[in-house]
Amino acid sequence: SQQGEEDPQALSIQEGENATMNCSYKTSINNLQWYRQNSGRGLVHLILIRSNEREKHSGRLRVTLDTSKKSSSLLITASRAADTASYFCATAPQGGSEKLVFGKGTKLTVNP
């Protein structure tokens, strides 16, 4: 079942602006991951944040996790046209399950 719910479903911004995407989930997790998918392609792992972490950075990416609200956000700073893609959050449920449960995704369009 789909656990994560991203919002917004679609986001259109200008190059140079920041993009923020949110993800909410329902059950306890071991970690939460963000993936990127270019149209018609596979997914690329962006960043993993563990349940005991609150914030993580990787280059222009900043991820936050609030386990009390069961939510996470992905911030892309100084966006580029090449950042245009769909972004998915995925949760690894607590209990050692190998499975990831993906959200519905946010379609980001960065206009040059």
Add this chain to the structure above:
Amino acid sequence: GAVVSQHPSWVICKSGTSVKIECRSLDFQATTMFWYRQFPKQSLMLMATSNEGSKATYEQGVEKDKFLINHASLTLSTLTVTSAHPEDSSFYICSARGGPGSYEQYFGPGTRLTVT
């Protein structure tokens, strides 16, 4: 590192025929691989978890006799769509865990299946 390939990248087949999709981990050994299905503009739906040397674990609602999964080696898992019908047309993506204790998954580029 951590490259996963899929073959073919796209395939068109006639209704009633079977199609095999290969998923390979190119530079690491993958004891666990996952098969997903994705409809246009939708998220990934996990179909099954494939463990090397054992039977695949299918998600609820996925017909194991229709979607045959074989994981005969540490670098290869195959998904065979048997007696394909137009409603099986979809984007199929495999992924592999990065290794014991790793939660990241590395995805193949996907296979676009069209059943006519």
